Amino acid sequence: KGLGLFSKVHIPKGTFVMSYLGERIDDFELHRRYFADPTAVAASYIMKVTEEEYIDASDASKSNFARYINHADHPNLDKFVARKPGGFVNLFANRDIEAGEELSFNYGRDYW
Structure with missing residues (x-):
């Protein structure tokens, strides 16, 4: 599953855990x-915010640390995405x- 991220403490349901942070890039830069260079590394740490804006957490x-959180069909975090230019992605304990x-x-259907 990749590197993974583990909680060191008990996190109550509904708690804000963290934001997904990284470099803001547009569709062209993504x-x-x-994708333009066949030798490029995989886009593993990309979070879509809008149709034209992404958060690239590769660097x-x-x-x-949010970039290390793995996908699950029955996750313990929900993501809230403010789908607007300059929007954000926050993660909460569900x-x-x-x-x-x-x-x-x-990760959602768009990721796969």
Whole structure:
């Protein structure tokens, strides 16, 4: 499942956990970086905000630990996406999460 991210503490249901942070890029830059060059690395840490705007968390110096959260069909986090230019992605606990539990959210159909 990749690297994964695990909670160190109990997180009550409804708690804001973190925002998904990274470099803001548009559709043109996304394709230039990850699809135009056949030798390019995979677009593994991309979060879609709008049809034309993405958060690229590939660069650790411009992102946060949210990039390590894996996908799950039955996740313990829900994502709230403010789908507007300059919008944001916030992650909230959708149930109580125990210390030591892996954090996950559903990446959505667009990811796959």
